[in-house]
Amino acid sequence: MRDAAPLRWGADLTMMGMRMLSRVVVPAVALATAAVLAGCTVDGSPQRGPVDLDLGKYGSMQAATLPSATTDGQWAKLRAVRLADHIVFPVDIDAGMTDIKMPTMPIVVPKNLGLVMSEMVDLPVMERFQYGFSMAAGNGPNDFGVNHVVMRFADDRSAGDAVTQIGGVAAKPKDYYKPGGGRVDVAGMPPGSVVVHNVGSGNKHVFVAVSQSGPYVVYTWADSPDRAWGERAIVTAFDKQKSLLDAIGPENPDRNPDPTGLIRGTIRVPSDEQTVSTQIVFGQRGAALLYGNGPEAYSELKKAGITAAALNQTQAYRAAGAAQAEGWRDYLIKGFGDDTSRKAASPRDLSSAKCFQKDDRVGCFIAVGDYVGEAYGKELIDTQQQISAVYTFLKAM
Numbered sequence: 001m002r003d004a005a006p007l008r009w010g011a012d013l014t015m016m017g018m019r020m021l022s023r024v025v026v027p028a029v030a031l032a033t034a035a036v037l038a039g040c041t042v043d044g045s046p047q048r049g050p051v052d053l054d055l056g057k058y059g060s061m062q063a064a065t066l067p068s069a070t071t072d073g074q075w076a077k078l079r080a081v082r083l084a085d086h087i088v089f090p091v092d093i094d095a096g097m098t099d100i101k102m103p104t105m106p107i108v109v110p111k112n113l114g115l116v117m118s119e120m121v122d123l124p125v126m127e128r129f130q131y132g133f134s135m136a137a138g139n140g141p142n143d144f145g146v147n148h149v150v151m152r153f154a155d156d157r158s159a160g161d162a163v164t165q166i167g168g169v170a171a172k173p174k175d176y177y178k179p180g181g182g183r184v185d186v187a188g189m190p191p192g193s194v195v196v197h198n199v200g201s202g203n204k205h206v207f208v209a210v211s212q213s214g215p216y217v218v219y220t221w222a223d224s225p226d227r228a229w230g231e232r233a234i235v236t237a238f239d240k241q242k243s244l245l246d247a248i249g250p251e252n253p254d255r256n257p258d259p260t261g262l263i264r265g266t267i268r269v270p271s272d273e274q275t276v277s278t279q280i281v282f283g284q285r286g287a288a289l290l291y292g293n294g295p296e297a298y299s300e301l302k303k304a305g306i307t308a309a310a311l312n313q314t315q316a317y318r319a320a321g322a323a324q325a326e327g328w329r330d331y332l333i334k335g336f337g338d339d340t341s342r343k344a345a346s347p348r349d350l351s352s353a354k355c356f357q358k359d360d361r362v363g364c365f366i367a368v369g370d371y372v373g374e375a376y377g378k379e380l381i382d383t384q385q386q387i388s389a390v391y392t393f394l395k396a397m
Helices: 056-060 072-086 110-115 124-128 156-171 227-246 284-288 294-304 322-336 380-395
Strands: 038-040 046-050 099-107 129-138 145-153 194-199 205-213 216-224 280-283 308-311 315-318 341-344 354-358 361-368 371-377
Touching: 056 380, 072 099, 072 129, 072 145, 072 280, 072 284, 099 110, 099 145, 110 129, 124 129, 124 156, 145 156, 145 227, 156 194, 156 205, 156 216, 194 227, 205 227, 216 227, 280 284, 284 294, 284 308, 294 322, 315 380, 322 354, 322 361, 322 371, 354 380, 361 380, 371 380
Parallel strands: none
Antiparallel strands: 038 046, 099 129, 129 145, 145 216, 194 205, 205 216, 280 308, 308 315, 315 371, 341 354, 354 361, 361 371
């Protein structure tokens, strides 16, 4: 069995990288690849001749309404997505952890835990696993980082068994660590926790901490050249996570994963690219978890009155009003830009869409009434077509 650590730093999780699933549907609005108006653009600026939006292939790729979570799998996914609203922000563990990584994702079935620690998947206790959520983050140079996972089991006893079994496989000697590692006591961890310390490549200290909080198991993997940092990280992660779990009220019985139908404002992901992380509508705090500065993003989402974020090949948000939508659009633009980014051309006949080039990526953003859309791509024309299609979807909502 391999350790998951190399994978953890193999891919950044940006909003561009989040690609979500959607059932195939072709509403009437999506069939129109051009809007024909005389004398002005769709956003009111002067324009000679008819408006001709270039939607490319995306005009027929509008996402479908999400089905009610009637199956066990759908219900587990919805519960996992809702759990994101109760996951600790990386910067609350350490202010330097602003790079969100994979696996940051819902955990719907035990197999998904293979991205966290492959030995977990086939443990006997996983028959009582219900759902979970994984968060991973590091600092810029990747000197240190964490993979933090909350798993919900059938009951408190099952969670206790999970601590024992997961801790047991974590403590087994592994040939990619130096000799001498094993279980340790770390001041501040709750009674009954299993904490394992090893030294890996580059003399990095690697900790795995497994603890219980009622029916939940909190698993934190941390690595750093500084042993004291790793100890602080696992203690801080548990303390802050337990506070969030303790604050969870009665479970929401509503099985509608998208009450506002926001997913229809996005472009669907091709069927051969669908994963457990596709076709998701996050709540306010869960959406903030995807940003490097989660608390800041959370504050901005609240300021904009955004309580849901639909993630697909493109993203959509519903704000409390047009002014708030523009404010959130500007926050997204600010987050995408830096000293290396530059403005790029707006799509044909859609000057209200703002596009930017950054290294080998393009980002386009638009506010449409109370809605905000964002799209990312490798090529300018492709991203322009995406945001133009998103405009037509949001305009019709």
